[in-house]
Amino acid sequence: MFPDPILRKKCRVVRRVDMDKARELASDMIETMDGAGGVGLAANQVGALQRVVTLHIPGDDEAIVLINPEIRDTEGEREIVEGCLSFPGYEGMVKRSITVKARWLDENGSKMKITTDELIAQALEHEVDHLNGILYTDHLLAHEKLVAAGTYMEDDEPHMHDVELEVHADHSDEGEEPEESDIEVVHSTIKFSDLYSESAVDQMRYDLRREGFLAEESESVASEHSHSHTHTHDHVESDDPHLDGGVLLDPEHKH
Ligand SMILES: [Zn+2]
Structure with a gap:
């Protein structure tokens, strides 16, 4: 979460020999990202200085893993509303490209490339920025400041979704085929909305204002x-x- 200094650090390129570790990191990141209802997540947002990004475009079945992603080319300019899991509860108007050309390695080390626009283009720019220690607040339009999430878009979904889990615990003896009575089904809810304490949110508001990202007392x-x-x-x-x-x-x- 802002203002953790790791958000300003440059992430390191993942080498071939570290692909297994990167894969593991990515699967943790997908859990975190999906749990928080995010579109994208960069590794330094969860404390790892590796060039690993996960994206989950709303409507797509699966999240994707991008290792060592690079923006190769951009075209055009547009003003668009953006938010970030490291600034929960806020959004701001930023300038982004219309079209983005990018390449990366997938979790198997295969070379991938894309020329895209819309949300994926925005997310690619946002996440590759993260890997370089750049935050979306750096792109806020000169006359704009961060505002409470949902201010720009009335139909904006809350950034923090609670997640319902159904865990099947197998109590059968090792090596034996489990019977139905051995399986305990536990339902639980992870309240992501409770993850950030009130004092953490107050602290972030203070830090945002000190950095000049936030309008004076709204x-x-x-x-x-x-x-x-x-x-x-x-x-x-x-x-x-x-x-x-x-x-x-x-x-x-x-x-
Ligand atoms: Zn972000």
Whole structure:
């Protein structure tokens, strides 16, 4: 998550001998990306400095793995709304190419290439930027700042989806064919929406504003602040008018 310094690091090229490791990393990344409802993920977003990207274009059955992806050529310019899993809850208007030519190795080491537009082009530029330590906030249009996710598009889906899991636990003895009674089915929900604590979100808002990525106190932010302030105040009230949360509130003793 922003502002973790690893997001500003350049990822290393995956060598042939490290393809197995890259494959393993990619499968973890697909889980994380799909779990968070993301379109793309770069390895440094999950703490690995490898040139590995995963993409899952909405509507496609499968996610794809891109090892050592390179943008070969771009054409045209467009302004488009973008978000990033490293900045949960925000989106911004950026400038991207219309057409993108890219090449990479797939998880088997086969050479792949594509000339594409629309969302895939945008995602390719976004993710290859990540591998070079570049964030989409670097491309924000001069007059634009980040805004709360969903501001630009009314039908925008929430960035964090909860994931329903059905786990089949096999309790049969090793080597024996499991019977139906040996299989325990456990349902669980991963609440990705709970992954980021309120304090982490507050911290990110502070860091974003300090970097100038965020507009000055917007209305919604301002009202949230005054709300939490009121809450804090209620919390420390005391029957003794001189005591407020253990602090003596005597005007004569104020420094
Ligand atoms: Zn991103």
